[in-house]
Amino acid sequence: MDTFQALVLDKENEQTNLEVKNLTLDDLPEGDVTIQVAYSSINYKDGMVGIKNQMVGSYPHVPGIDLAGTVIDSADGSFKKGDEVIVTSYTLGTGHFGGFSQVARVPKDWVVSLPKGLSLKEAMILGTAGLTAGLSIQRLEDNGLNSSKGSVLVAGATGGVGSLSVDMLAKKGYNVAASTGKASEAEYLKKLGAKEIIDREEITDTDGTPTRKKKWAAAVDPVGGQTLQYILSTLKYDGSVATSGLAGGVAVSTTVLPFISRGINWLGIDSVQCSMEIRKKIWNRLADDLKPTFLNEDIVSEVPLEEVPGVLEEILEGKVRGRTLVKL
Structure with a gap:
């Protein structure tokens, strides 16, 4: 050219x-x-x-x-x-x-x-959002998550990372709860495989409560802020949350209580500088067992x-x- x-x-x-x-x-x-x-x-x-x-x-x-x-x-x-x-x-x-x-x-x-199993178009339907979703699921599973542990919450579920995470997790047999501020998108999320739709206001921490009723075996969090505060307070014992975004803000107010009383894990997800070894592993999974159903x-x-x-x-x-x- x-x-x-x-x-x-x-x-x-x-x-x-x-x-x-x-x-x-x-x-x-x-x-x-x-x-x-x-x-x-x-x-x-x-x-x-x-x-x-x-x-x-x-x-x-x-x-x-x-x-x-x-x-x-x-x-x-x-x-x-x-x-x-x-x-x-x-x-x-x-x-x-x-x-x-x-x-x-x-x-x-x-x-x-x-990788074999993906077209160029499918690779970009996934893109950084798919890589981030795949990294999140990999880290959660590395920290003990499996489908028998209980429900997995996906925050910001209509966004790129959220939508792909819902699809991937549902395909893997997880019971997925999807949070969104868009009530009109409930059917979309159910089609992707979500079993439960939750209004984002219900998972927003407004009072700084450090521990609440245990609900989630794990969570995918591309939101941060007060949403992450709520997730940390509601993870089950030995549960994990994989955080990859800041659409809800960068400030997070919490205490050590959920960490030392429930043994929870707060996992940071970096798709920018992660090693090529991990990057290739996730792309191969995205072409195989994590390949979304609705590309x-x-x-x-x-x-x-x-x-x-x-x-x-x-x-x-x-x-x-x-x-x-x-x-x-």
């Missing part, structure tokens, strides 16, 4: 603009592997970058923390022209040009070969590059359900 399209975030005189522009290969940052991007996906973090201009290393910048596509050039023997690959995390889309571009160039150490229109919408800015606004406002793909 002599030229290709990308969504470029630029800044001039303290004013930022986000628009589709034509770029050339010379505009791309240094890297070992050049990829023709088939799909990217839209995440909450992309909204923080593209709309709030947070975590941007320098301008001009191409956002997009996910991409899947085909290698068109490689300076490293690990990959060759024609290989189908996935790139997520690290500084992709923050300090390094990201996936909202028809062509991307990245370091070889960021690249994962597309289709039930959980996915698809937009062209020109419509991405509007979706970034909506995801920050909590108006996006499931996953939104960008077809490059």
